[in-house]
Amino acid sequence: GEDVEQSLFLSVREGDSSVINCTYTDSSSTYLYWYKQEPGAGLQLLTYIFSNMDMKQDQRLTVLLNKKDKHLSLRIADTQTGDSAIYFCAESIIAGRRALTFGSGTRLQVQP
Amino acid sequence: DSGVTQTPKHLITATGQRVTLRCSPRSGDLSVYWYQQSLDQGLQFLIQYYNGEERAKGNILERFSAQQFPDLHSELNLSSLELGDSALYFCASSAGESSYNEQFFGPGTRLTVL
Numbered sequence: 001g002e003d004v005e006q007s008l009f010l011s012v013r014e015g016d017s018s019v020i021n022c023t024y025t026d027s028s029s030t031y032l033y034w035y036k037q038e039p040g041a042g043l044q045l046l047t048y049i050f051s052n053m054d055m056k057q058d059q060r061l062t063v064l065l066n067k068k069d070k071h072l073s074l075r076i077a078d079t080q081t082g083d084s085a086i087y088f089c090a091e092s093i094i095a096g097r098r099a100l101t102f103g104s105g106t107r108l109q110v111q112p
Numbered sequence: 113d114s115g116v117t118q119t120p121k122h123l124i125t126a127t128g129q130r131v132t133l134r135c136s137p138r139s140g141d142l143s144v145y146w147y148q149q150s151l152d153q154g155l156q157f158l159i160q161y162y163n164g165e166e167r168a169k170g171n172i173l174e175r176f177s178a179q180q181f182p183d184l185h186s187e188l189n190l191s192s193l194e195l196g197d198s199a200l201y202f203c204a205s206s207a208g209e210s211s212y213n214e215q216f217f218g219p220g221t222r223l224t225v226l
Contacts, residue, residue, distance in 0.1 A: 040219075041219060042114060042202055042217035042219045042220055043155075043202065043204075043217040044114070045214055045215070045216075048214075088155065092210075099145060099157035099160055099168055099170055100145075100157060100215065102154060102155040102156075103154075105154070105155070
């Protein structure tokens with residue numbers, strides 16, 4: 001079955017690194033995504049990783065994928081107050097369902 | 113701005129009523145997805161249309177239905193509304209049919225059922 005889990009809340013100080021974690025259960029997942037939702041706004045795709053990769057870096061964002069443990073993480077370097085938002089991980093499966101399965105979201109609070 | 117528009121932004125109605133939510137995808141995108149975001153259920157996929165045809169169904173109730181028109185805009189119809197239908201409804205669009213095509217989300221319609 002498909003289930004994506006995230007911790008609910010993370011608080012960091014401005015300038016520190018943030019690490020948001022996600023676990024998934026469907027071993028056939030081929031793409032894993034990180035979305036950001038700011039208050040009152042829709043979801044914005046931040047980055048994604050294909051399941052044959054271990055790591056992807058995009059400016060301040062680093063995604064790490066551990067397929068053995070089905071663990072995905074998003075590291076935000078030099079976290080800013082503008083990074084305060086809810087972060088969702090999501091998985092998609094090429095065969096079968098053609099939709100995204102989202103985690104519950106992690107609320108990141110950045111303190112000045 | 114993702115290029116996906118949704119109307120209305122807010123909707124307040126009573127139990128038992130019927131409402132229609134509208135979505136216009138990004139120019140050139142053929143797929144439209146509908147998602148429901150509620151406090152207790154989180155963000156859940158409802159249904160997908162591709163070029164006018166239903167492609168996938170998620171956790172969509174029988175009281176809900178959707179369609180995609182020839183101009184590619186989509187409508188989500190919610191009927192016999194219950195208090196538990198209060199949620200944020202998102203539409204997303206993508207160029208291709210598969211979910212691994214990047215999906216662009218609209219700002220959502222907040223539905224409140226009183």
